[in-house]
Amino acid sequence: MNNAAEHSEEHTGLFVALEGGEATGKTTQIGLLRKWLQACGRHVVTTREPGGTAIGERIRPLLLDHGQGEVDPRTEALLFAASRAAHVRQLIRPALSRGEVVLCDRYVDSSLAYQGVGRGLGIEEVAQINRWATEGLTPDLTVVLDVDPEISRRRRAHRDGGAVGDRIESADNAFHSRLRQAFLDRAEAAPERYLVLDAAVDAQSIQQRIRTRLAKLLDLDQGVQTV
Ligand code: Z5A
Secondary structure (H helix, E strand, C coil), X not given: CCHHHHCCCCCCCEEEEEXXXXXCCHHHHHHHHHHHHHHCCCCEEEXXXXXXXXXXXXHHHHHHCCCCCCCCHHHHHHHHHHHHHHHHHHHHHHHHHCCCEEEEECCHHHHHHHHHHHXXXXXXXXXXXXXXXXXXXXXCEEEEEECCHHHHHHHHHHHHCXXXXXXXXXXXXXXXXXXXXXXXXHXXXXXXXXXXEECCCCHHHHHHHHHHHHHHHHCCCCCCCCC
């Protein structure tokens, strides 16, 4: 049993979610963390939302692809929650019970920000369907990668060679600023379960700060070198 047990009574693994706007570097950080944790001898599951299971990966294009027509906000919130319910039951909880580290690219806070605040459904309403969908499973740590939406827009354009973003990415700047604030408000309300990082700096500096926090939670040697 590791120190994570101090943070959750129901599992021996560690559940870490990465959150923030798009192109803030979540996928990059998860990849680096995975290599480090494996080099430290930990079993790691990396996964994403929407997705992570067969059914979740089938729901994903319904939510993200253009061509579905206008998607009603409640339909959108329920589809994200449906994908998440399968994710928790089939992948996340079993891995945590085996004592593994789960690194998840987005989780409930994304729904609270994008659907609750961005789409105007209300945080408490969206939280309620997600408590039911996840049977109350909360990350031991949520890392919020915080960056000005204009920087993420530029990173995205650079990565995608100027291609049109997915249906949600294409929303306007005011939408993205509102949801940035929503992530920060969530973190401020429960600082012991969050790590907010300035994601405008280089990826290695961000990585070091996440490792420092995880090393404490998992009682690991932060200095283990990885490729
Ligand atoms: N959504 C929702 O509405 N409700 C929900 O409940 C959930 C999701 C779960 C999922 O999109 C969409 O669904 C998302 C929210 C919504 N839409 N929006 N907007 P996704 O999974 O396809 O994409 P994403 O989550 O927004 O992430 P992303 O675009 O894949 O980006 P990322 O993982 O955060 O970043 P990255 O791929 O690691 O890096 C992006 C680029 O920046 C890349 O070229 C990197 O090399 C570069 N990069 C990374 N770090 C740095 C630093 N530190 N400096 C400079 N450049 C960097």
